[in-house]
Amino acid sequence: MVKENIKQLLEDIRKHIPLVHNITNYVTVNDCANAVLAVGASPIMADDILEAADITSISQSLVINIGTLNQRTVESMLASGRKANELGIPVVFDPVGAGASGFRNETVKRILSNVKIAILRGNLSEMSYIAGLQANTRGVDSAEEDRKHDGSSVAKRVAEIYDCVAAVTGAVDVVSDGTRVTRISNGHKMLSKVTGTGCMTTALTGSYAGAAYINGSKDYYSAAIGGIMTMGIAGEMAYETAGHMGTGSFHVNIIDAISIFSNEIIDERAELNEE
């Protein structure tokens, strides 16, 4: 059962302290580093082409986030991604704003063409864009086929096309590996009022993926669900403690909750539905 796998991964994060290499945006990078530390892993940020691949090669997972991509860092993302693939290190990809500009779309395409992704996480709009990327090349008919997208069909489709674990996060989060589908009902709507909760979710997923790499299970399906569930539960806990105070205190309490996260809390609060 996936919940038991996640509990094992959480233990392994804290036992093995995976080094998580983040090439990410400058808006939420501090929160990402603190979320990774809070769950028990170790973050490293490095984005210059002269060292990106070197840093990846000493890490146990790579997180690529294009929130504030630029021409300089995109090359580093590609170099690190290729190095991670070469070494079998899992790559987690957050296609922030896919669909919003030609440059983002082009970059998403380049990354997906050049780097084998272990976990791809985005919101419905971003992931629908990615699902459609391929659809376009297959012509209009396939778009007709699934006029009625929900998170589940999009996640499944992205997972199939890119042979990865795909996560569509929103009011309900859906994770698929192309065959299995798990829905995560944890979370709180206030999470959308703090910038970077999506990025932090991806960084947490990178932490779980690092543990799955170290322990040899390579269970990136459970890692994705674990990262997303951790943020969802942290949001619930933060809301209970500080939601009435406002989004600033809520934000601080998200990190608090991640730092006291435990298997007991998972047993109490996890709301996973496996199909």
Place this chain on the structure above:
Amino acid sequence: MVKENIKQLLEDIRKHIPLVHNITNYVTVNDCANAVLAVGASPIMADDILEAADITSISQSLVINIGTLNQRTVESMLASGRKANELGIPVVFDPVGAGASGFRNETVKRILSNVKIAILRGNLSEMSYIAGLQANTRGVDSAEEDRKHDGSSVAKRVAEIYDCVAAVTGAVDVVSDGTRVTRISNGHKMLSKVTGTGCMTTALTGSYAGAAYINGSKDYYSAAIGGIMTMGIAGEMAYETAGHMGTGSFHVNIIDAISIFSNEIIDERAELNEE
């Protein structure tokens, strides 16, 4: 009356959720994004020349902040500024550190020469520098004319020269459109002990400006006063709640206060003096 206009704008922010494109500095960018979210708008950060103008064109306001300008992002500021002008989207400009280096001064000049600004907000030193930019080209005499600068004369002069709304913020904040002048007495001196309260003020102003663009009023005078007053009142509320704890808790509580900001709070606390 300007207070009623601000209340309408606050409602419109929350109803229409303007997308606020920020090309800003990496020191305070997280706070800017969270301030925009807290007041009810939606932030987007993008600074690469390959997408800056595209992102501006899907936004309802553009905020340019040169806090940590560099040669790469200055070109993006110009491209986005021109695109905003082309589409009639309001541009809010924060000339951080104007006067402190030749590069900043040159950049301020380039932006003011190439982009029509809706709202220009800075502290007395920055805005005096900008008022003087023009004075220099008119010779020494005009500088003689107003040897005794206060916020009001500087704001009025900048507003006249650049045909914009100009705001000089400090112990008392002054906003002018060249004709009207409004003084805002809200605020707390502890705001100067947290980095980015000026940047957040500008980002809030961008949120109000986005609402003034969407609702068709184009009332950027009220938008500027609204953004500045929101930060001032948030500073007062944060001080009351957390000032005794220190500047870290005060900082968090600024965002809290913005997120619970309301027309009732405006009625209770606004200290505006219109001339």
Place this chain on the structure above:
Amino acid sequence: MVKENIKQLLEDIRKHIPLVHNITNYVTVNDCANAVLAVGASPIMADDILEAADITSISQSLVINIGTLNQRTVESMLASGRKANELGIPVVFDPVGAGASGFRNETVKRILSNVKIAILRGNLSEMSYIAGLQANTRGVDSAEEDRKHDGSSVAKRVAEIYDCVAAVTGAVDVVSDGTRVTRISNGHKMLSKVTGTGCMTTALTGSYAGAAYINGSKDYYSAAIGGIMTMGIAGEMAYETAGHMGTGSFHVNIIDAISIFSNEIIDERAELNEE
């Protein structure tokens, strides 16, 4: 006695408000700026080659931190460092990640070859790498000599090689100027669970160094001890107030504690052992 010197420096920070120029990383830059403000100094961040040296020349100390170095900012670090040397302004250097990549190692070498450092602060791994830099050029034998490194021997050695104040921070912090050694036993292990506490320590050290520059003492030995001790005590205070809540609240309370830091607190809590 060093404690009395630190108390004088703290008073001078608050009296003279040194401007501290930081060329630092985008992960922890907001915390660094807020730590500098909290202790009573004034931060300025600027990293473009077109203005870096200009900004240094109006500052009273320069802090160089290579946490997220890139080819563009490394040149600015060198230009600012040279300008600081020319003007006698103290340079504080934080060699984040020294030893972790060829690019970092090369950059550390370039900075140490081109810029005279007043204070060099790193963790044991970074500082051991720097001590070894020189050792390598002297051949293998010297490495044999001190097979058993502890913080004290490393600090002393770096101080001797680079004729600077060297600080090795960890469970116990050690500062040496090559002759004297001071151990600082303040601090809390939870500090390692928040990103940037090392960077903030360096930024605080830059604030004290700015005061030592302004007051003419040039006592960078006390400045280094003062900056490190301030963070250590702030960590203790934050743990007492908020440690039970989690690392998010602890993080906020570090800034709180720095902002209420005082000579009374130094008298109560300082744990310095001078050799």
